[in-house]
Amino acid sequence: MWLGARDFRVCNADEITEIPMKRRLPAWILLAVGMIICRALYLENVIYNIDEAEYAVAADAMNHHWLPGADLLGSTKPPGIAVLFNLLFHVFGRSMIVIHVAHLVMMIVMGALTVELAAKLWGQRAILPSALLFWIVANSFNNPSEMIALNVETPAVLLGLAAMLIALSRSRRWWIPVVTGALLGLAAMFRQSLLCG
Secondary structure (H helix, E strand, C coil): CCCCHHCCCCCCCCCCCCHHHHHHHHHHHHHHHHHHHHHHHHCCCCCHHHHHHHHHHHHHHHCCCCCCCCCCCCCCCCHHHHHHHHHHHHHHCCHHHHHHHHHHHHHHHHHHHHHHHHHHHCCCCHHHHHHHHHHHHHHHHHCCHHHCCCCCCCHHHHHHHHHHHHHCCCCCCCHHHHHHHHHHHHHHCCCCCCCCC
């Protein structure tokens, strides 16, 4: 049975019911397995693009108490990505495999958040189509080396999606706008033009 445009409508807050985990789990598994299949062969200890090299240099500079964008001449990269690289290197070891695995995990989580957002906005019927669409778009429009490279967009979009989901929750607790604002503030730390106007 084909789904028409009328099958996908924004749900009112009163109409949103908790969708059982067994309805969402297949979409999450599809996303995770699909992303791993498409990207696992490229998880190597190599720098895939020039931006990754600059992020790694900025992360190393932080170990010498230099600030990204302030003490590195010519660097216009946002501070969030340097902090993320530095944190990943300290926790898991200084290897680009760590960076590429972290990017893969972030993409899987981003896909799961996209599925959750689609379910919240359009209901149960949007779960599987949103998972398939995310997987296709995330793995189809770039060469493999660019897909596996961790750039500023991935953590920024991930934090933005998390903020949207929290903001759309039915809860009216006081901390909802606080957490939403904090996530959006963190996302802004990955904005490419943060340091150059």
